[in-house]
Each structure stands twice: as structure tokens, then as C-alpha cells.
Amino acid sequence: MREVLILAHNAAFLEDRIKALPWSAALTPAAAQAHLDIGEVRSVDRGEPVLREGASADFVYSIADGALTVEKGRSAGDTQIVGFLFQGDMFGVVHDERYSYSVRATVPCELLALPRPAFERICERYPSVQRAMLQMASNELAGAQDHLVILGRKSAIERVSSFLLMLSERNSRLGYPAETPIWLPMRRADIANYLGLTLETFSRVFTDLKRRGVIQAQSMRHVRVRDVDGLRELAEKC
Amino acid sequence: MREVLILAHNAAFLEDRIKALPWSAALTPAAAQAHLDIGEVRSVDRGEPVLREGASADFVYSIADGALTVEKGRSAGDTQIVGFLFQGDMFGVVHDERYSYSVRATVPCELLALPRPAFERICERYPSVQRAMLQMASNELAGAQDHLVILGRKSAIERVSSFLLMLSERNSRLGYPAETPIWLPMRRADIANYLGLTLETFSRVFTDLKRRGVIQAQSMRHVRVRDVDGLRELAEKC
DNA sequence: CGCGACTTTGATCATCATCAACACGCGTGG
DNA sequence: CCACGCGTGTTGATGATGATCAAAGTCGCG
Incomplete structure (x- = not known):
């Protein structure tokens, strides 16, 4: 764990992780590099929120390292955790204007934050990315429905x-x-x-x-x- | 109810309903008419399944009239209902290869079934439809997560x-x-x-x-x- | 080594599931 | 038009599962 933490601050290591993200495969190496330039690497401490339900959905995130919870608020302090996210997962993609859930780090995390406009330009330009996004949406939905079965029955x-x-x-x-x-x-x-x-x-x-x-x-x-x-x-x- | 049933078999009435579907608004009238020509109107009796979890996802559906349940199977006979669908809703859109849930009519329904290839051609051609679909996906996901809060807490x-x-x-x-x-x-x-x-x-x-x-x-x-x-x-x- | 955060274990209680009987509405046929 | 019967919905009695309250035990870190 400690070892990973130290390494996470090693630029070369992080770059490797980012290049290993699933949607990078849908891009040419040059395009992937472009994102690394546009995207901002963000470190988050354990327990810290990354984005909050209802906030303006300005970024999409990829997880280079760590683990996070996805939670949906009820009255303050009483939230339902609707999912866990791990290395390689993305979040903040399937939303319109505002995020519909909050995301919080359960361990120290390294994230790649991409401004949404940049992300959307990429989507338009690379149909393969677009398709990957729809795929993600369908997976996410299927996951939520499996979770519903667990909670309901x-x-x-x-x-x-x-x-x-x-x-x-x-x-x-x-x-x-x-x-x-x-x-x-x-x-x-x-x-x-x-x-x-x-x-x-x-x-x-x-x-x-x-x-x-x-x-x-x-x-x-x-x-x-x-x-x-x-x-x-x-x-x-x- | 009986009145609606009789009317539903009236072509003009049905056409009106179909033209009132939300995504029709994203099309030119001519294009909307084209779909009515491509799409197949399907009547389903109460209790009858429209599509089954795991089956090849060949059609997308719009509901002209009626109400349906979305269910997710567990062991046979024991399913969790993950949603209800009403007039104007669509289903079968957010999937890859195979449907991830079953849909069954709770009352007699009138549906418009669109072959998926035709639907995808429309998506490519009309970016507004494409955007509407993403919107739908995000709504569906948000709905599932609200449902999770209900079941969990x-x-x-x-x-x-x-x-x-x-x-x-x-x-x-x-x-x-x-x-x-x-x-x-x-x-x-x-x-x-x-x-x-x-x-x-x-x-x-x-x-x-x-x-x-x-x-x-x-x-x-x-x-x-x-x-x-x-x-x-x-x-x-x- | 000691402290605080987190986890496990224990005892009791509330909510909801289960089992069972009854009531209602609706369509069918007498 | 009424009587019967089935599908569906309501109400009641009891019990199990998991929540709550409480205390003791670990883990990890300074």
C-alpha cells in the first residue's frame, strides 16, 4: 500500500496507468497523449469528496489509482452507497447539466480530470470513444439493476x-x-x-x-x- | 379503459400518439413519417412478455399506449421489478448485444417496434436524436439510483x-x-x-x-x- | 505503549414476512 | 338480472430476520 502511494507520485508510473485506461485503447497514441496534456491529474485523500450531487458537471474522471464510493443523498448525513469504483473506472460521464450522485475517495486516489468540453470534442471526433461511452452507460445501468435485485429480494x-x-x-x-x-x-x-x-x-x-x-x-x-x-x-x- | 382500447385500433388515433412520442420532436415531420413506415405497430395483451432478458436486442420500442413492467430475473419465477413504463416511454435502447431485462405488459398495450439497424441509422443522421438518447440513458440511470435509495434505506x-x-x-x-x-x-x-x-x-x-x-x-x-x-x-x- | 478509529460480539426489540381466512369486484352463464 | 366462482385485494395472528443498543476487542499509527 505504502509502496503504491509513493509510486503514484512518480510521473512515469502515473502515465503508464493512464495509458492503460480502457478508453485510451480507442484512440491513436497521439490522441491519447493529447488528453494527458489537456487532463489534469488530481490527488484525493481518503474520505475526501471528488464531486457532489447537484453540482455542475464540469469534469469527467478516470481513476488511475485508488478506490471510491458513489453515493446518493437522502436527508443530510444519510446516504445510500450505490456503487464502488476502482482503478480503470470512469465516472461523471453519464449526466446532463448536474451530477446525479456524489463520489468520495475511500483510500488516497490518483485521478485524471478531463474538462467536459474537451471530452465532448473527443467523443465527436472518435466514434469509437462515443461507442465506448454508450457501452459504459449500458454497463452502469445493468450494474444498478443487479444491485436492485440484491436490495429488493x-x-x-x-x-x-x-x-x-x-x-x-x-x-x-x-x-x-x-x-x-x-x-x-x-x-x-x-x-x-x-x-x-x-x-x-x-x-x-x-x-x-x-x-x-x-x-x-x-x-x-x-x-x-x-x-x-x-x-x-x-x-x-x- | 374500454374506450381507449377501441380507439387504440383506430389508425389515426395511433398515428397521433406516435407523433406525440418525445423523440419525434427531434425529427423533421418527413423523417418522423419515415419511421412510422419502417416501424411495426405491435399489440400486446395483458401479462404477455414483449422482450426477454438475454435475448438478442433486435428492436427498440416506443409506447403508444398502455403500461409495462421492467423485470430482472433471479432464479425462475422470482424476479425483481426494476421499473414501470408508460405511454411515451421508450425501452430496449440502452443495451449492447442482448437485453439486460425483461419487459411485460400489465395492461393491453400498443407499441411501435423499430428494428435496431434502422434506429441506429436515425441516431447517426440526427444528432438531436443521439443527444436525446444520452439524456434518456442518464435519466434511466438516475431513476435506478433513486430506486436504490428506496430499497436500501x-x-x-x-x-x-x-x-x-x-x-x-x-x-x-x-x-x-x-x-x-x-x-x-x-x-x-x-x-x-x-x-x-x-x-x-x-x-x-x-x-x-x-x-x-x-x-x-x-x-x-x-x-x-x-x-x-x-x-x-x-x-x-x- | 497507548490512544482513537474501527470492528466484533452479545442481548433485546421492531419491522416486516409468512401463513391463513375472509371480502370484494368482475365476468360468465344460468 | 341474479348467482356463482375465480382472480385479486384486505385483514388478522404469529414468527423470523435484521435493527438497535451496549460493551468489549483489534488494528494501526503516533
Whole structure:
């Protein structure tokens, strides 16, 4: 962790990360370089908000490093976390005038902020980027709907299992070996909130999963899935 | 209702409805006419599915008349309703290859089905339509996130109140006078499902709201909101 | 080593789900 | 036109799941 933090301030490292962003692939190298010039790198401390629901949507962001929460306000202090964002994700794209949610860093983050006008010029110029954006929108929507299923129809243990499974599948999608532990950069309270539970309930279910041997805690923020099929079983019906 | 049904089969009436669809405004009259020629009008009976989750996304639909549910499957027979659609809404737009949800008619519906290739040609040709689509995507996403807040953080009475408020605000947005009763074309079970409740709990809360005088049932499927502020109060915090 | 933030565990309680019976409305057929 | 029956909605009694309140235990960092 500390190592990553130090490296994040190394320009060459950051540039690599940025060039590895998914939509960069849709551009020519020259165009990608142009964005690096236009875009502004922004460092955000843990707990700090990046953008706020209702504010004018002036920038789109790409995550070079770190993890963030997407939250939707209710009355002050009482928000629902509607998603987590990790390295390589973008946010602030699918909006009109104003942001419809807030985004906050759960660990120190390195972001690339692109002014929206510049971003839109790029969209117009590169149809492949445009298409990638629509793709993103559809993914985001599908993700939100999966989340709705979790909140609407699942029991506590199903919710926690689904969540861990989701992160585990993300790991595989990124090509990490199956033993790679899941990284949980967010606090228990945030996970519980995301799952529509209290942190106590989450904690109880979590230790229950450990007792059953389905998962194994490496440390507070790292979990290994020992029995994916068992987890899938628990996530589906129970 | 019966009156509408008969009228719906009247070609002139249907054409009017279709021309009143929101994205038609983004087109020249000639172009709008072209769609009517390309598009296929489809009648769907109550309870019948229009499209199924996972099926190839070959058409986009506009609703000329009726009301439908959007559902997301879990194990067979157990689905979460993630939204309701009414006259003027579109669906099937924000997807890649395959639909990510199923859509089913709750009352007899008249739809305009547009083959996706034709639709995409229109998008390319009319930037205003393209922009309208992005707008739609962002609205849909914002709607899903509001729904997440309901399911994640609200009590039964808050959920029901929010739901009624939503429909009431839709009425105002469409320019109907404040006394216009809300139309609830869907069954109680569907509403309850949408709200993450059982139909019994919904029913109880609903009668409670009637007893309090916040709402007044005109008939089984029509409710008048007597006290919008009271409803808003109940929806927000409790 | 000690402090504060975060997490786990425990005991009790409220909300909502479940199971079950009853009522209503609507269409059909006598 | 009324009677019957089914689909749908309401109401009631009970119980389970998860929330709340409270206290003890860890982790990580100075």
C-alpha cells in the first residue's frame, strides 16, 4: 500500500496507468497523449469528496489509482452507497447539466480530470470513444439493476455472498489468478450501507462465512475465497 | 379503459400518439413519417412478455399506449421489478448485444417496434436524436439510483409514499391538473415487488395512508393525493 | 505503549414476512 | 338480472430476520 502511494507520485508510473485506461485503447497514441496534456491529474485523500450531487458537471474522471464510493443523498448525513469504483473506472460521464450522485475517495486516489468540453470534442471526433461511452452507460445501468435485485429480494447472507462473488469475478475478469485475495478498501460501514444492511449484521454474516470455511481473511482488508461454488450457492438462493 | 382500447385500433388515433412520442420532436415531420413506415405497430395483451432478458436486442420500442413492467430475473419465477413504463416511454435502447431485462405488459398495450439497424441509422443522421438518447440513458440511470435509495434505506411507509409521490410528480410533469387521480395499472403484487415489500405489507400501508387522509381511493386502480406535503413528509423521513 | 478509529460480539426489540381466512369486484352463464 | 366462482385485494395472528443498543476487542499509527 505504502509502496503504491509513493509510486503514484512518480510521473512515469502515473502515465503508464493512464495509458492503460480502457478508453485510451480507442484512440491513436497521439490522441491519447493529447488528453494527458489537456487532463489534469488530481490527488484525493481518503474520505475526501471528488464531486457532489447537484453540482455542475464540469469534469469527467478516470481513476488511475485508488478506490471510491458513489453515493446518493437522502436527508443530510444519510446516504445510500450505490456503487464502488476502482482503478480503470470512469465516472461523471453519464449526466446532463448536474451530477446525479456524489463520489468520495475511500483510500488516497490518483485521478485524471478531463474538462467536459474537451471530452465532448473527443467523443465527436472518435466514434469509437462515443461507442465506448454508450457501452459504459449500458454497463452502469445493468450494474444498478443487479444491485436492485440484491436490495429488493435477497437475505443478509445472500447479499454478502453476492458482493464477495462480484469482487471475485472482477478479479478473474482482470486476469488475476484465482487465489488472489479480494481487496476491500472500504470500511465495513460502507459495505453494509451498499448492501442495505447495518454494519453489525454485515459483520455477523462475514464471520459466519469465515466459520463455514467459504472465505478466509488474510488481513482486515484482504479476503481469500476458498470455495467459489459454495459462495455462488449462498448468493443465489438460501 | 374500454374506450381507449377501441380507439387504440383506430389508425389515426395511433398515428397521433406516435407523433406525440418525445423523440419525434427531434425529427423533421418527413423523417418522423419515415419511421412510422419502417416501424411495426405491435399489440400486446395483458401479462404477455414483449422482450426477454438475454435475448438478442433486435428492436427498440416506443409506447403508444398502455403500461409495462421492467423485470430482472433471479432464479425462475422470482424476479425483481426494476421499473414501470408508460405511454411515451421508450425501452430496449440502452443495451449492447442482448437485453439486460425483461419487459411485460400489465395492461393491453400498443407499441411501435423499430428494428435496431434502422434506429441506429436515425441516431447517426440526427444528432438531436443521439443527444436525446444520452439524456434518456442518464435519466434511466438516475431513476435506478433513486430506486436504490428506496430499497436500501427506507421503511415500508416511506417506500409506498415515495412511490405515490413519484407517480404524482409524473402527472404534474405531464401537465395534468393537481386533482387528476394517479393511475395504477399494475397489480398490488407488482407494486409491492417493485418496492421490495410483500403485497400484504403494501396493502396495510396503503390502507393506513387512506385512514390518515393523505390519499383517497377513487377506485381500485385510481388514487387521488389529498395532501401532497403530507405525502412528501412521509416519504422523506419517518 | 497507548490512544482513537474501527470492528466484533452479545442481548433485546421492531419491522416486516409468512401463513391463513375472509371480502370484494368482475365476468360468465344460468 | 341474479348467482356463482375465480382472480385479486384486505385483514388478522404469529414468527423470523435484521435493527438497535451496549460493551468489549483489534488494528494501526503516533
